[in-house]
Structures are given as C-alpha cells and as structure tokens.
Amino acid sequence: MTSPLPGSSAAGASDGAACPYWTPVDVDDDRMRAGLRRMAARRRGDLDAGAVHVGWKVGWNEAGIRRLLGLRSGAVGYLTDLTLVTDGTVPVAAGTYAAEVEVAFTLRAAVGPADADGPVLAAIGQVQPAIEIVEFGELDVVDALERDIWHHAFALGPATPWHPALVDDLAVRFRHNGAAVDVPPPRDDKLADVAAMLRFVAGGAEALGQELRAGDLVLAGSLARRVRWVSPGDRLDVDMAPLGALSVTLQEALA
Numbered sequence: 001m002t003s004p005l006p007g008s009s010a011a012g013a014s015d016g017a018a019c020p021y022w023t024p025v026d027v028d029d030d031r032m033r034a035g036l037r038r039m040a041a042r043r044r045g046d047l048d049a050g051a052v053h054v055g056w057k058v059g060w061n062e063a064g065i066r067r068l069l070g071l072r073s074g075a076v077g078y079l080t081d082l083t084l085v086t087d088g089t090v091p092v093a094a095g096t097y098a099a100e101v102e103v104a105f106t107l108r109a110a111v112g113p114a115d116a117d118g119p120v121l122a123a124i125g126q127v128q129p130a131i132e133i134v135e136f137g138e139l140d141v142v143d144a145l146e147r148d149i150w151h152h153a154f155a156l157g158p159a160t161p162w163h164p165a166l167v168d169d170l171a172v173r174f175r176h177n178g179a180a181v182d183v184p185p186p187r188d189d190k191l192a193d194v195a196a197m198l199r200f201v202a203g204g205a206e207a208l209g210q211e212l213r214a215g216d217l218v219l220a221g222s223l224a225r226r227v228r229w230v231s232p233g234d235r236l237d238v239d240m241a242p243l244g245a246l247s248v249t250l251q252e253a254l255a
Helices: 030-048 063-069 117-122 141-146 165-169 194-207
Strands: 053-059 075-080 089-092 096-107 124-136 151-156 171-176 179-181 217-219 228-230 235-241 244-252
Touching: 030 075, 030 141, 053 151, 053 194, 075 151, 075 194, 089 124, 089 151, 096 171, 096 194, 096 235, 117 124, 117 194, 124 235, 124 244, 151 244, 194 217
Parallel strands: 053 217, 089 244
Antiparallel strands: 053 075, 096 124, 096 217, 096 228, 124 151, 171 179, 171 235, 235 244
C-alpha cells in the first residue's frame, strides 16, 4: 500500500494514457494535495461513524472546469451508502445543485494504476446507468475536495453484465423536466477509453491511501458537456439503451 498523497504524481497509465481526460491525479499541485488530505480525513470520519464504503467517483473530467480551477488533472472522490438513493427521491436544502448523468462500473477484480488494458477490462463485472447530484460551493480546490468534489447523492439503475461492446452501443437519452439534454455518444467522448478511466481512478484511490478493489463501484464522471442546474421539484430521467432506465426527483429537505 502506498502512503497517502506522495510528493510526486501517481504512477502513469500504460497503453491508453494519452486520453486527455485521464491524466493522473496531479498531487504535485499543493491545493490538490491539501484537499485530498482533508477528503481522506472526512472519509475516515464517515466510516468510523458507521458508513459503508461503496466505491469511488470521477470528478472534474471536463476540461472547462479544470481551466476554471487552474488544474492540470481531474480528481477522485469517494462513495458510501450515506449518499446512495434507493427510493428515487433526492432531498436538497438551500444551495446550488446540478445533475450529472453517468455510467457506474462495478469491479470483480482489483485494478492498479499501471495495469494493461486487457486485465483492466476483464476486471469489470457489471455496469449501470447512474445519476449524481452535486452541490456546488466556492470555486476553491481545497474546499471542493474536502467536500468530496461537491458530491451530494447518487442513484443507480438496473445492472447489466459487462461486455466491451456495451460502451460501443450505448445510446443515452437524458431529460430534465421533460426537456431533452444533449449527451454525446459515450464511445466518442467521455468513455472512449474505459481502461484509462479505471487506471485513473486506481491512481486517485492510491492518492487517498487506498486501492481500487473487487466489489468497488466507480461513477465514471459526467457524460454531458454542460452543467445541468436543478432545483427542488425537478425530475431527471435517463434511458441508456441497452442498460435500462433511471429516474430521480429532487425534493426540498425537511427543516
């Protein structure tokens, strides 16, 4: 096990490393390093209080938000059962929220940041449509990382056994209050290199002093190119052929 937040960048990916989305987590950035330390402490606190580890999430996989924050890479956050939505309703309080449509990958074997494509793809057990709700705060890297890259909640659709052709055939229809939201074909954009994405997550887990293990779920990052702002009362519907459909409604949290 590597120590949390080493002073140099995580191990580089092997084949597929040229994908610009998946530059290894830049722990040479002082803000990233400090923020990940705080995230790791928050995660330990959640687990000590009884939360159950679920997996990891990709954050800042869009070039625009990286430029805005002055970052050279994205980051990796953590998931527990505390934020898993099982009844289709996401409570939200005062704040600024956005919805992200994503693909969730569940592993049946561990993945390392330098593993080759073949073993990485063979490690995937199943995939699911997913919706993540994020609550934006100040545009401060350390604060955002301490808040788990603004993570608020996530919901999962039906599970389908993995096969690489699933990404090639994936067609995403995303609706917000009935209005269609443009989502590029994942195979041509955010999921053009699934193996590189998982290596990136493995390196991000190592930066937090952890590993990407069998049984872990990975939210692979927003598939849309623009932020979709949401408010209490909004409904989000995702249909990912051939994976299935998922819907959530935002509800104002009780005081």
